[in-house]
Amino acid sequence: MADQPLEKRVDDLFLRMTLEEKIGQLCQMDGRIGYEEWITKKHVGSFLHVYGDLINKIQLCASKTRLGIPVLFGIDAVHGNAFVPGSTVFPSQLGMSSSWNLSLIEDMARITAREVSACGIHWTFSPVLCVSRDLRWGRVDETFGEDILLIGEMGKAMVRGYQGQKLGEPESILACAKHFAGYSETQGGRDASEADLSKRKLLSGFLPAFEAAAKSGCATFMIAYQSIDGIPCSANAWLLEEMLKGEWEFGGIAITDWNNIGRMVNEQFVCATMDEAVMKALNAGTEMAMSTPEFPDALLRCVKSGKVKTETIDRIVKKILRLKFELGLFEGIKVFSDKNVIEKTLGRDEHRQKALECALQSIVLLKNEDSILPLSDSVKRVCVIGPNADDPVAQLGDWSFHSESLDTKTDWHPGGNIVTVLGGIRNRCGTRIAVEYCKGCSIIDDGLDEIDDAAELVRGSDIAIVVLGDTLPLIGETHDRVSLDLSGKQMDLVQSVHKTGVPIITVLINSKPLSIPWLKQYSNAIIEAWNPGMEGGTAVAQVLFGDVNPSGKLTISFPLHSGQIPVYYNQIPGWHAHRYADLPDGKPLFPFGFGLSYTTYKYENISVSKNIIKPGEGLTVSIDVENTGNVDGIEIVQLYIRDLVSSVTVPIMQLKDWKRVELGQNEKKRVDFSLKPNAFSLINTELKAVIEPGFFEIMAGGSSSKEDLLSVVIEIAEV
Ligand code: GLC
Numbered sequence: 058m059a060d061q062p063l064e065k066r067v068d069d070l071f072l073r074m075t076l077e078e079k080i081g082q083l084c085q086m087d088g089r090i091g092y093e094e095w096i097t098k099k100h101v102g103s104f105l106h107v108y109g110d111l112i113n114k115i116q117l118c119a120s121k122t123r124l125g126i127p128v129l130f131g132i133d134a135v136h137g138n139a140f141v142p143g144s145t146v147f148p149s150q151l152g153m154s155s156s157w158n159l160s161l162i163e164d165m166a167r168i169t170a171r172e173v174s175a176c177g178i179h180w181t182f183s184p185v186l187c188v189s190r191d192l193r194w195g196r197v198d199e200t201f202g203e204d205i206l207l208i209g210e211m212g213k214a215m216v217r218g219y220q221g222q223k224l225g226e227p228e229s230i231l232a233c234a235k236h237f238a239g240y241s242e243t244q245g246g247r248d249a250s251e252a253d254l255s256k257r258k259l260l261s262g263f264l265p266a267f268e269a270a271a272k273s274g275c276a277t278f279m280i281a282y283q284s285i286d287g288i289p290c291s292a293n294a295w296l297l298e299e300m301l302k303g304e305w306e307f308g309g310i311a312i313t314d315w316n317n318i319g320r321m322v323n324e325q326f327v328c329a330t331m332d333e334a335v336m337k338a339l340n341a342g343t344e345m346a347m348s349t350p351e352f353p354d355a356l357l358r359c360v361k362s363g364k365v366k367t368e369t370i371d372r373i374v375k376k377i378l379r380l381k382f383e384l385g386l387f388e389g390i391k392v393f394s395d396k397n398v399i400e401k402t403l404g405r406d407e408h409r410q411k412a413l414e415c416a417l418q419s420i421v422l423l424k425n426e427d428s429i430l431p432l433s434d435s436v437k438r439v440c441v442i443g444p445n446a447d448d449p450v451a452q453l454g455d456w457s458f459h460s461e462s463l464d465t466k467t468d469w470h471p472g473g474n475i476v477t478v479l480g481g482i483r484n485r486c487g488t489r490i491a492v493e494y495c496k497g498c499s500i501i502d503d504g505l506d507e508i509d510d511a512a513e514l515v516r517g518s519d520i521a522i523v524v525l526g527d528t529l530p531l532i533g534e535t536h537d538r539v540s541l542d543l544s545g546k547q548m549d550l551v552q553s554v555h556k557t558g559v560p561i562i563t564v565l566i567n568s569k570p571l572s573i574p575w576l577k578q579y580s581n582a583i584i585e586a587w588n589p590g591m592e593g594g595t596a597v598a599q600v601l602f603g604d605v606n607p608s609g610k611l612t613i614s615f616p617l618h619s620g621q622i623p624v625y626y627n628q629i630p631g632w633h634a635h636r637y638a639d640l641p642d643g644k645p646l647f648p649f650g651f652g653l654s655y656t657t658y659k660y661e662n663i664s665v666s667k668n669i670i671k672p673g674e675g676l677t678v679s680i681d682v683e684n685t686g687n688v689d690g691i692e693i694v695q696l697y698i699r700d701l702v703s704s705v706t707v708p709i710m711q712l713k714d715w716k717r718v719e720l721g722q723n724e725k726k727r728v729d730f731s732l733k734p735n736a737f738s739l740i741n742t743e744l745k746a747v748i749e750p751g752f753f754e755i756m757a758g759g760s761s762s763k764e765d766l767l768s769v770v771i772e773i774a775e776v
Contacts, residue, residue, distance in 0.1 A: 059387075059388055063379065063382055063383070064379075066382055066387070067375050067378045067379050067382060068375075070124065070126070070378055071371070071374060071375055071378060073124060074124065074374070076357065076360060076367070076370070077099075077100055077353075077357065078100045078123070078124065078126075079370050079371070079374045080099075080100070080353050080356050080357055080360070080370065081099050081100025081101050081102050081353060082100070082102035082103075082126070082373075082374050082377045082378070083102075083344065083345050083346060083352075083353075083356065083370070083373055083374070083377070084099065084101045084102065084103065084345070084346055084349075084352055084353050085101075085102075085103035085104065085105055085129075085131065085312060085345055085346065085347045085348065086101050086103075086104055086105075086348060086350070087104070087105060087106055087348050088104035088105065088106060088107030088111060088115060088130075089106055089107065089111075092104060092111075092114075092115045092118060093118055096115070096118050096119055096122060096128075097118070097122065099353045100122065100353075101128075101353070102119075102126060102128060102129060102377065103128060103129040103130070103131065103345070104128055104129075104130055104131075105130070105131040105132060105182075105347065105348070106132060106133075106140075107130055107132070107178075108132065108140065108141045108176050108178065109141075109176075112130060112176065112177040112178065112393075112394050113177065113393050113394060115128055115130075116128055116177070116392050116393055126378075126381070127381060127386035127387065127392050129179050129180060129231075129377075129380070129381060129384075129386070130177065130178040130179050130180065131178070131179070131180035131181070131182060131231075131233075132173065132178050132180070132181060132182070133181065133182045133183065133456050134169050134172075134173045134178075134181040134182075134183060135150065135181070135182070135183040135184075135185065135199060135456045136148060136149050136150060136152075136153070136165075136169075136454075136456065136457070136588075136590065137165070137168070137169050137172070137412070137457075137590065137591075138169055138172040138173045138176065138178075138403065139453065139456060139457035139458070140456070140457065140458070141172070141176055141403065142458075143399075143403045143404045143474070144172050144403045144404055145168060145169075145172060145403065145404050145405075145408035145409060145411070145412050145591065146412065146453050146457055146475070146590045146591040147165045147168075147169070147411075147412050147415050147416075147590045147591075148412075148415050148416050148419045148587055148588060148589045148590045148593070149198040149199065149454050149455070149568065149587055149588040149590075150184065150185055150198070150199055150200055150201055150211075151189075151197060151198045151199070151200060151201070151202060151568070151569065151587055151588075151612070151613065152198075152415075152416070152419035152586070152587030152588055152589055152590070153165060153201075153211075153415055153419055154200075154201040154202045154207060154211055154419075154612040154613075155418075155419045155420070155421050155585075155587065155609035155610060155611065155612055155652070156415065156418035156419050156608075156609060157207070157609075157610060157612070157693045157715055157717060158418055158717060159210055159211065159213075159214040160214070161414065161415060161418060162211050162214040162215060162218070163214040163215070163217050163218040164218065164411055165215075165218065165411065165412075165415055166183075166184075166214065166215040166216075166217070166218025166219045166232075167218040167219075167221070167228070168218075168408050168411055169181065169183075169218070169219070170218060170219045170220075170221065170228050170229060170230045171228045171402060171408075172402055172403050172404075172408070173230050174227060174228050174229065174230050174391050175394065175398050175399050175402040175403065176394050176399055176403075177391060177392065177393060177394030178230070179230055179231060179384055179386070179391060180230055180231040180233065180277065181219060181230055181231070181232065181233065182233045182235060182279055183215060183219070183232065183233060183235075184201075184211070184212045184215035184216065184232065184233075184234065184235075184270075185199040185200050185201075185235055185236070186200075186201075186208055186209070186212045186234050186235065186237075186266040186267055186270060187199070187200045187208075187235075187236060187240050187241035188200065188203060188204075188205055188208060188241055188242070188262060188263055188266075189202055189203050189241055189569075189613055190203055190241065190242060190623045190625045191241065191242065191243070191245070191246035191622055191623055192246070192541055192569055192570055192613075192616060192619075192622050192623075192624070193245065193246030193247075193537050193538050193539060193541070193619070193622060194241055194243070194246040194247075194248060194537055195246075195248055195531075195532060195533050195534060195535065195536040195537045195538070196241070196248065196455075196533060196534060197241075197568065197569035197570075197613070198454055198455055198532060198533075198568035198569055198587070198588060199455065199456070200241065201612060202611075202612030202613040202649075203612065203613045203614065203625040203626065203627075203649060204612060204626075204627070204649065204712050205262055205263070205265050205266055206265075206711075206712050206713065206714075207612055207712065207715075208266040209265055209266035209268075209269035209270070210269070212234065212266050212269060212270050212275075213269050213270060213273045215232060216232040216234070216270055216273055216274065216275045217273070219231070219232040220232050220274065220275075220276060223383075224276065224380070224383040224384050224385075225383060225384065225385045225390065227390065227391065229384075231276040231277050231380065231384070232270075232275050232276055232277065233275070233276075233277040233278065233279050233312070234266075234267055234270035234271070234275045234277070234278045234279070235278070235279035235281070235314070236279055236280070236281035236282065236290075236314055237267055237278045237279060237280050237281055237290060237296065237301070237311070238259060238263055238264055238267055238281060238285075238290065238296060239252040239254045239259055239263050239281065239283070239285050239290075240252070240281035240282065240283055240290075242254055242263065243283050245537075246537050246538075246622070247537055248282075248534050248535060248537055249282035249283045249320075249324075249534075250283060251283060251284045251285070251286075251287075252283050252284070252285045252286075253286065254285050254286065255286070256295070256744055257705070257740050257742070257744055259285070260740045260744060260746075261739070261740045264300065267301075267305075268300075268304075268305050271301060271305040271306075271307040271309075272305060272306075275307075275309065276309045276310070276380065277309050277310045277311070277312060278301060278307065278309065278310070278311045278312070279311075279312055279313070279314055279347075280296075280297070280311055280312065280313050280314060280317060280343060281314060282314050282315075282317055282320065284325055284327075288327075289317065289320070289321050289325050289327060290317070291313050291317040291318060291321065291337075291338045291341070291343045292321065292327070292334075292337040292338055292341045292343075293341060293342075294340075294341040294342055296342075297311055297341055297342025297343065298341065298342040301342065302342060308376070309376070309380075310344050310345055310373075310376055310377060310380065311342060311343060311344045311345070312343075312344065312345035312346070312347055313338070313343055313345065313346050313347050313349070314347060315347050315348050316346075316347065316348045316349045317338070317343075317346075317347070317349075318331070318334045318335060318338050318343070318346050318349045318352060319331070319334070319349050319351065321334040321337065321338070322334050331349075331351045331352075331355045332355045332358055332359055332364065334355075335352060335355040335356050335359050335365070336359050336364040336365055339356065339359070339365045339369055339370075340364075340365060340369070344373045344376070344377075345373075345377070356370075404474060409591065409592060412590050412591055412592045413592035413595055413596055415590065416586070416589040416590050416592050416593045416595070416596035416597075417596045417599065417600070417605050417607075418608060418609060419586070419587055419589060419596075419609055420584060420585065420586050420589070420596060420597065420600050420607050420609050421584075421585040421607065421609040421610060421611055421651075421652040422582070422583075422584060422585075422600070422607040422609075422652060422653040422654065422655075423577070423583040423584070423585050423647055423651070423652070423653065424577060424580060424581075424582050424583040424653070425582045425653055425655075426581045426582060427581070428655075429560055429562070429581045429582050430562065430582045430584075430600075430601065430603070430655070431600070431601065431602055431603025431655060432520060432562075432601055432602050432603070435519070436490060436519045436520055437490055437491060437519060438490065438491040438492075438493070438517065438518045438519050438520075439482065439486065439490060439491070439492055439493070439518060439519065439520045439521075439522055440492075440493040440494070440495070440511075440514050440515045440518035440520070440521050440522070440559070441478065441479050441482055441492060441493065441494045441495075441522045441524065442494070442495055442496075442497050442511045442514075442515065442521055442522070442523045442524070442550065442554055443496065443497055443523045443524035443525050443547070443550065443551075443564075444496055444497065444498055444499050444500045444524070444525065444526075444528075444545070444547065445478070445500065445524045445525060445526045445528070445564075445566035445567075446477065446478050446479045446494065446496065446522075446524035446564075447477045447478070447479040447480070447494065447496070448477065448528065448566075449475035449477055450528065450529060451500065451526065451527075451528035451529070451566055452475060452477055452478070452566055452588060452589065452590075452593050452594070453475065453588060453590065453591070454529075454532060454568050454587075454588030455529065455532045455533040455568065455588075456533075459529065460529055460532075460533060474591055475591045475593075475594075476591065476592055476593065476594035476595045477593070477594045478522075478524050478564055478566065478586075478593065478594045478597050478598075479492075479494050479524075479594065480594045481593070481594025481595045481596070481597055481598035481599075482522065482594070482597070482598045482601070484594075484595065484598065485595075485598035485599065485601075485602055485604075493514050493518065495507050495510055495511040495514050496511075497510075497511035497546075497550040498545055498546035498547060498549070498550045499545055499546075500526070500527060500528040500531070500544055500545055500547070501528070501530055501531070501544055501545050502544075502545040502546055503545075506546065508546065508549055508550050508553045509553070511550060511553065511554060512553045512554055512556065512557055515554050515557045515559050516557050516559065518559055519559070519560075520559065520560055520562060521554050521557070521559045521560065521561050521562070522562045522564060522601070523550070523551050523554055523561055523562070523563050523564070523580075524563075524564045524565075524566055525543055525547045525550075525551065525563060525564075525565060525566070525567075525576075526565050526566040526567030526568075526571070527544065527567045527568055527569070527571070531544060531568075532568040532569075539619070540572075540619045541569070541570065541571045541572040541616060541619045541622075542571070542572055542619065543571060543573065543576075548575065551563070551575075551576065551579075551580075552575075552579075555579050560581040561579065561580045561581055561582075562580065562581060562582045562583075562584065562601065563576050563580040563582070563583045563584070564583075564584045564586055564597055564601075565583065565584065565585045565586060565587075566586055566587070566588065566589070566593070567585075567587065567588075568587070568588055569613075570613055570614065570615040570616060570646075570647075571615070572615070572616045572617060572618050572619050572621075572646065573615070573646065574617055574618075574646060577646060577647075584597060584600060584601070584607070585609075585611075603655065606654055606655045606656065606688050606689065606690045606691075607652070607653070607654060607655070608652070608654065608690060608691035608692070608693065608717070609652050610650050610651060610652035610693045610695075610759075610760065611647055611648070611649055611650060611651050611652060611760075612649065612650075613625075613649065614626055614645040614647065614648055614649045615645055615646040615647040615648075616645060616646060617640065617642060617644070617645065617646045618640055620637070620640070621637070621640060621643075621645075624645045625649065626645075626648060626649035626650070626710065626761040627649075627708035627709065627710055627711050627712075628708060628709055629706045629707070629708060629709075630706065630709050631706065648760055648761050648762050649712075649760070649761040650693075650695050650712075650759070650760035650761040650762075650765075651759075651760040651761070651762065651765075652693070652760070654686075654688075654690045654692070655686070655688045655690070656684055656685070656686030656687065656688040656689070656690045656720075656722070657684075657685045657686045658682055658683065658684055658685065658690070658692045658720070658759060659682070659683045659685045660680055660681065660682055660683075660757070660758050660759065660765075660767050661680070661681040661683070661767070662679075662680065662681045662727075663678070663679070663680045663755070663757055663767040663768065663769050664678070664679050664680075664769070665677065665678055665679075665755060665769055665771055666678075667771070668771050668772065669771065669772045669773075669774050670771065670772075670773055670774070671773070671774055671776055672734070672737075672748040672749075672750065672773055672776060673734045673748065674734060674773075675731060675732055675733050675734055675736075676731075676732045676736075676755075676771065677729055677730065677731050677732070678696060678729070678730045678732060678755055678757060678769075679727055679728065679729045679730070680694070680727070680728055680757045680758075680767060681725055681726070681727050681728075682694055682718060682720065682725070682726060682728055683720070683723075683724070683725035683726075684720035684721065684722060684723060684724050684725070685723070686722065687722050687723075688722060689719070689720070689721045689722060690719075690720055691717055691718065691719050691720070692717075692718050692720060692759065693715055693716070693717050693718075693759070694715060694716045694717075694718055694728050694757065694758070694759070695712060695714075695715045695757065695758065695759070695760065695761070696712070696713050696714040696715065696730045696732075696755070696756070696757045697710040697711060697712055697713060697755075697756040697757070697761065697766070698710070698711055698713050698732075698736060698737065698753055698754070698755055698756070699711070699753065699754040699756070700737070700739060700749070700751065700753055701751060701752040701753060701754060701770070702751050702752065703739055703749055703751070704739075704741055704742070704749060705739060705740075705741060705742060707739055710754075710756065710761060712761075713730075713732060713736045714730045714732065714736075716728055716730070728757075730757070734748060735748075737753060737773060748773060749773075750772075750773050750774055750775045750776075751772070751773060752770055752771070752772050752773075753770065753771055753772075753773065754768050754769075754770050755768060755769050755770070755771060756768040
């Protein structure tokens with residue numbers, strides 16, 4: 058049959074299925090809590106959170122059913138196949154986004170796909186395309202930051218990496234654009250609470266990344282937990298039918314997040330019964346249900362009573378079967394995992410090397426007073442201090458070993474193949490430089506207090522490297538925060554070290570921006586390393602000692618104070634006084650697009666191809682950038698636009714393009730940007746994307762700060 062056309066094979070199998078078998082294909086259950094009954098009695102066609110021997114056991118069980126339809130396995134491999142021991146663990150999405158490097162992000166996804174598919178798993182619930190604007194939210198680390206253009210382009214790169222050229226390739230897996238949509242813009246940063254977003258706001262600032270993913274062929278979408286303006290996303294026909302499947306012509310599968318359908322009854326209280334919830338969800342465009350145990354029986358009742366049409370089920374089942382055929386599952390491809398393949402694929406050297414490259418490019422140099430970095434050869438004794446200096450679990454962050462998302466509190470500890478900051482510094486220093494270490498305190502105060510010991514150890518050192526940040530109980534779903542200050546006794550620790558007078562290099566191992574004004578003032582240097590993955594310590598050490606010149610730039614703004622949130626760069630104007638009465642400086646602590654280097658860059662001669670264009674015309678913007686220092690570097694040149702007068706309020710600036718430019722010492726290049734007409738468009742009150750005549754400010758430079766930008770004004774003339 059493999060030589061038959063795909064559609065014929067789908068129809069042939071479909072016509073042999075009972076209604077119950079069809080409904081089973083719409084169900085995805087948690088494979089860790091049993092599978093036999095789900096398969097033999099409910100014909101469940103997909104499981105998640107399963108790896109190891111269980112994969113083959115479940116597939117074997119499915120192969121013995123009447124039609125033997127293979128099971129589709131999904132997992133959250135969101136920064137590498139990071140739940141499976143031995144896998145390559147990359148930096149978090151937020152860390153990776155600081156590289157502004159699309160091909161590197163694609164490489165990370167490709168390696169992840171290779172390791173996931175080797176395990177007999179077919180689907181990763183990645184990329185996250187949420188826009189991080191409320192930093193109290195627990196899942197900021199899973200996002201590509203606060204800018205919708207970056208998120209869209211990086212999301213497409215991940216989809217390319219995961220899905221490759223064809224889903225049938227041995228290494229290709231299904232990507233999943235999530236969480237659709239507006240999930241990160243919930244009240245108070247509270248995970249899964251209601252999002253107060255209008256359709257115009259969604260179309261302007263939250264949907265473009267999902268549209269890009271849909272149009273780039275992303276195979277699946279995950280529907281967000283929360284409600285928008287009173288309607289749960291799983292029951293939102295405007296989102297699922299009108300936009301996703303209608304305007305964007307998405308032909309893949311829309312699956313709910315974890316038990317969304319049950320939450321419509323038990324948390325959002327918009328349905329009195331499960332049958333009502335199933336009916337609302339299926340009739341609004343939901344196609345698969347993740348981890349809703351009551352779903353198969355409720356859907357059977359809904360179909361039999363006519364609340365859900367058989368045609369709806371038939372259309373969805375055919376889409377799911379088509380995906381399984383495209384993946385090659387019916388040819389036995391990627392069905393059973395082979396321990397030998399796993400052994401030689403997971404965590405292999407070339408993958409580790411790529412993880413190191415990712416970690417290096419994700420590091421952002423936030424401060425470097427008197428060029429204290431890179432550390433000079435005169436340094437003979439460094440003292441490494443802090444709770445995150447030698448903690449593999451904190452370093453990997455969420456959706457990895459020990460994170461609650463998968464109850465992976467297994468005995469297996471990733472320590473063996475994770476290079477911590479302390480480990481990286483020790484490896485780099487060898488016997489040439491003495492390295493002392495003291496943890497000092499914990500991220501969350503557990504009574505550990507070695508603050509005096511740490512200060513004592515620092516005395517007599519040339520440099521104190523203080524590694525601070527956050528860790529799992531402060532990160533992730535259900536771990537939103539009210540304060541972004543350093544937790545526990547971290548401030549006491551670093552202030553005690555500061556009193557010794559020894560210069561301080563702060564290294565941040567953290568999931569999200571923190572409000573750290575004291576560190577900005579009193580550290581001699583600050584390295585932002587995020588959750589840098591398994592080679593994070595090696596990367597930090599290579600940057601500290603100047604083996605690599607840091608090139609990362611922030612894709613998310615740092616707040617001066619938690620109460621300042623939201624602090625993202627592309628604000629809508631209109632705030633009286635532009636500051637809080639009790640926070641005179643209304644600016645972020647570190648702005649979007651900011652990042653230092655061991656060299657310096659100079660921008661000159663911004664110019665445009667035309668000063669007046671017509672609506673529908675593009676524009677070329679050029680600018681000179683020169684490396685004025687004595688170290689080779691990579692500068693991320695950014696291009697922003699502001700519509701100076703518009704029919705609706707628009708952001709004070711908006712990123713429209715960027716380029717990573719390699720510049721040798723004293724080298725100058727002229728950088729050209731080609732702006733397409735839609736760079737000048739806005740969503741008007743009729744929800745249409747329009748280009749309005751008028752004046753536009755074009756800005757280019759090294760960050761979103763005015764002082765880092767050169768600008769020119771152009772006009773879009775009335776036709
Ligand atoms: C979680 C998350 C989602 C994840 C899914 C499966 O609750 O919201 O991002 O993919 O459930 O683990």
